[in-house]
Amino acid sequence: MKRWSMRLEPIANPTLGRRLMPPATALVATVTIASLLAMTAGANPFSVLGLILKGAFGSKFAILETLNRATPLIFTGLAVAVAFRAKFWNIGAEAQLYAGALVTVVFGTGLLPWPSIAILPVIMILAILAGAFLLLIPALLKTRFGVDEVVTTLLFNFIFLLFISMLLEGPLKDPMGMGWPKSARVLAEVRLPRIVEGLRLHWGFGIAIISAFVIWIIQTRSTLGYEMRAVGLNKEAAAFAGIPVNKVLVKTALLSGGLAALAGFSEVAGLKGSLTLDLSPGFGYTGIIVAMLALLNPLGVVIAALFVAGIFVGADSMSRAADVPTYLADIMLATALLLMVLAIMLTRFRVVRD
Amino acid sequence: MEIIEILFTASFWAAAIRIASPLIFATLGELICERAGVLNLGIEGIMVAGAFAGWMAVYSGTGLWTGVCVAMLVGMAFGLLHSILTVPFGLSQHVVGLGVTLLATSSTYYAYRLALPEVTSPPKIEAFQPFEIPLLSDLPLVGPALFSQTPFTYLAFALAVVVSVVLYRTPLGLAVRAAGENPAAVAAQGLSVSAIRMGAVVVGSGFMAVGGAFLTMSAFDSFFFEMVNGRGWICIALVVFGSWRPGKALLGAVLFAAFDALQIRVQQTGFGADIPYQIFLMMPYVLSIVALVVMSRRAEVPAALMVPFNKGER
Numbered sequence: 001m002k003r004w005s006m007r008l009e010p011i012a013n014p015t016l017g018r019r020l021m022p023p024a025t026a027l028v029a030t031v032t033i034a035s036l037l038a039m040t041a042g043a044n045p046f047s048v049l050g051l052i053l054k055g056a057f058g059s060k061f062a063i064l065e066t067l068n069r070a071t072p073l074i075f076t077g078l079a080v081a082v083a084f085r086a087k088f089w090n091i092g093a094e095a096q097l098y099a100g101a102l103v104t105v106v107f108g109t110g111l112l113p114w115p116s117i118a119i120l121p122v123i124m125i126l127a128i129l130a131g132a133f134l135l136l137i138p139a140l141l142k143t144r145f146g147v148d149e150v151v152t153t154l155l156f157n158f159i160f161l162l163f164i165s166m167l168l169e170g171p172l173k174d175p176m177g178m179g180w181p182k183s184a185r186v187l188a189e190v191r192l193p194r195i196v197e198g199l200r201l202h203w204g205f206g207i208a209i210i211s212a213f214v215i216w217i218i219q220t221r222s223t224l225g226y227e228m229r230a231v232g233l234n235k236e237a238a239a240f241a242g243i244p245v246n247k248v249l250v251k252t253a254l255l256s257g258g259l260a261a262l263a264g265f266s267e268v269a270g271l272k273g274s275l276t277l278d279l280s281p282g283f284g285y286t287g288i289i290v291a292m293l294a295l296l297n298p299l300g301v302v303i304a305a306l307f308v309a310g311i312f313v314g315a316d317s318m319s320r321a322a323d324v325p326t327y328l329a330d331i332m333l334a335t336a337l338l339l340m341v342l343a344i345m346l347t348r349f350r351v352v353r354d
Numbered sequence: 355m356e357i358i359e360i361l362f363t364a365s366f367w368a369a370a371i372r373i374a375s376p377l378i379f380a381t382l383g384e385l386i387c388e389r390a391g392v393l394n395l396g397i398e399g400i401m402v403a404g405a406f407a408g409w410m411a412v413y414s415g416t417g418l419w420t421g422v423c424v425a426m427l428v429g430m431a432f433g434l435l436h437s438i439l440t441v442p443f444g445l446s447q448h449v450v451g452l453g454v455t456l457l458a459t460s461s462t463y464y465a466y467r468l469a470l471p472e473v474t475s476p477p478k479i480e481a482f483q484p485f486e487i488p489l490l491s492d493l494p495l496v497g498p499a500l501f502s503q504t505p506f507t508y509l510a511f512a513l514a515v516v517v518s519v520v521l522y523r524t525p526l527g528l529a530v531r532a533a534g535e536n537p538a539a540v541a542a543q544g545l546s547v548s549a550i551r552m553g554a555v556v557v558g559s560g561f562m563a564v565g566g567a568f569l570t571m572s573a574f575d576s577f578f579f580e581m582v583n584g585r586g587w588i589c590i591a592l593v594v595f596g597s598w599r600p601g602k603a604l605l606g607a608v609l610f611a612a613f614d615a616l617q618i619r620v621q622q623t624g625f626g627a628d629i630p631y632q633i634f635l636m637m638p639y640v641l642s643i644v645a646l647v648v649m650s651r652r653a654e655v656p657a658a659l660m661v662p663f664n665k666g667e668r
Contacts, residue, residue, distance in 0.1 A: 007664055008443070041468055089448050091452065141647060145650045146651075147643075147650045150395065150590075151587060151590050151591050151642070152646065154584070154587045155587055155588075155591070155642055156639075156643075158584045158636075158639045159636050159640060162635050165632050166630045166632035169630070170630060285456070288449075292449055325464050327460045327463040327464040327467065328464060330456065330464075331457065331460045334453055334454075334456035334457035335457065337449070337456070338435075338439060338454070338457065341446065341449055342439060342445060345444075345445060
């Protein structure tokens with residue numbers, strides 16, 4: 001009896017069909033799985049999908065809600081994309097997000113009594129530095145001691161959230177907060193203005209788009225971008241070519257941590273106004289999905305973030321209308337992530353039986 | 355002084371062994387995967403799925419051990435998904451692992467909401483009860499600490515012995531270790547590296563799920579969201595701390611659990627009352643990082659860990 005086995009063979013010149021079919025199939029399969037799950041909840045799959053689309057993009061309010069939800073995801077998606085490109089596995093964007101938010105409330109609640117034009121950029125830079133510093137620790141542990149950054153960044157998420165919880169029940173607690181673990185609100189000068197007067201969309205979204213372009217330019221037009229890609233492709237070869245691998249990894253970490261921290265800055269200064277423990281419903285982790293769906297391309301991150309935010313916002317309103325648990329959105333995204341990495345591989349390799 | 359006293363109470367060590375049990379299962383599971391050359395970051399989500407599956411089975415009327423088997427099967431199913439994507443297709447073990455954690459966690463929460471739509475607090479089950487081993491449980495200190503636990507805890511320690519024997523004393527164990535050290539040599543022997551690695555991930559994931567089930571079926575008697583709370587990530591640190599050896603990993607889990615039990619008790623002393631409780635809750639995670647840094651210098655990482663094996667290329 002012959003054992004079943006397979007191997008992968010690279011395709012020299014993939015045809016257009018070869019490059020489009022697997023991702024398209026992955027997308028269809030994701031939607032099919034979500035529909036089947038909706039049916040187990042006793043709902044009509046077509047109306048569920050329709051409700052998600054309508055909830056995400058069906059009205060001016062829905063679109064603005066989706067754009068607002070996409071804003072932190074663009075930042076965390078960029079943070080992950082930058083890091084993963086150099087094969088630096090930053091899973092700690094959640095903690096870095098809170099670092100940015102923390103700095104925003106510490107300096108934004110009266111410590112710096114300056115006008116908007118001065119205080120906003122200063123706080124933004126301080127937030128970036130805080131996020132960068134937080135990721136510097138796992139980066140140095142990796143380059144100095146060879147400690148795997150996946151586990152350290154994951155564990156830092158738990159440590160830093162407990163640290164925030166401690167501050168919110170201690171020195172940062174709002175005396176007017178009726179006992180809730182919540183910080184005081186930031187000053188009016190620290191609030192990010194709206195992009196268009198009367199529309200509920202703040203400049204955090206604008207900064208996110210600008211960041212995506214800046215990162216795209218760094219990656220495609222600068223030496224650092226070239227070095228980060230080289231380190232990610234083959235560390236040994238990069239070192240042999242004279243690239244200071246550890247220095248590049250540390251720079252990557254600083255950039256990644258800073259980007260994730262901007263998500264926290266933008267959520268506090270643009271949307272929430274204060275810091276609570278539920279500021280982020282896992283934006284840091286969702287950033288990984290965003291980055292992977294975008295194939296780690298900074299401009300793709302914007303589109304992927306809109307898609308992911310749309311699914312979340314749409315699923316929220318679908319859940320209220322059709323009585324299907326909102327976790328359907330998370331399942332859809334996890335499925336899309338797994339199928340998409342498989343599909344991307346299948347655009348470049350063919351499966352051969354032997 | 356109070357801390358020294360705590361160290362000599364039986365209830366402290368009993369708690370340490372109890373806290374260690376789920377970690378032992380999941381750490382052994384991760385260890386098997388990594389010895390075969392696959393990092394399984396699905397561990398956190400698989401523990402959540404196992405915690406729910408075992409508890410839900412018992413809540414729907416099956417026996418306790420059947421519940422453990424159900425949890426194991428659910429874990430193996432997620433392990434199969436992980437191994438198909440990472441072994442024959444050789445996809446990034448980081449990305450797939452995190453994807454499996456997200457998928458397992460979200461589908462568990464989805465299933466929970468579907469199964470129990472109306473409840474405000476999750477129902478309780480009749481969980482595993484302590485079983486005092488005759489004679490041994492009468493020993494001072496060791497008796498109540500080690501031999502008055504639930505059968506589920508005894509299973510954890512037995513499993514460590516079994517995994518150790520299989521890994522070091524059987525041809526199967528040799529094949530698993532070789533798949534993680536030198537897969538080309540395994541293939542040269544006419545064995546399938548893919549089959550060995552996939553088998554290891556499937557079985558290892560089953561153990562992770564059983565570790566999760568311990569939480570809902572022995573440590574507590576109910577299922578809560580967030581109840582795994584990073585234990586999976588801690589187990590990954592424990593594998594490193596134990597230098598990929600079952601015995602050392604078991605020791606690491608008990609040591610770690612002892613610190614955890616200690617911090618809970620110190621919180622209640624006069625000295626601990628002045629310190630914010632979050633500091634104590636941070637300790638397990640900080641400790642894991644410290645352990646990683648300390649052990650990193652002399653870690654004997656499986657040589658082919660995270661290296662996909664494709665027969666086509668050499």
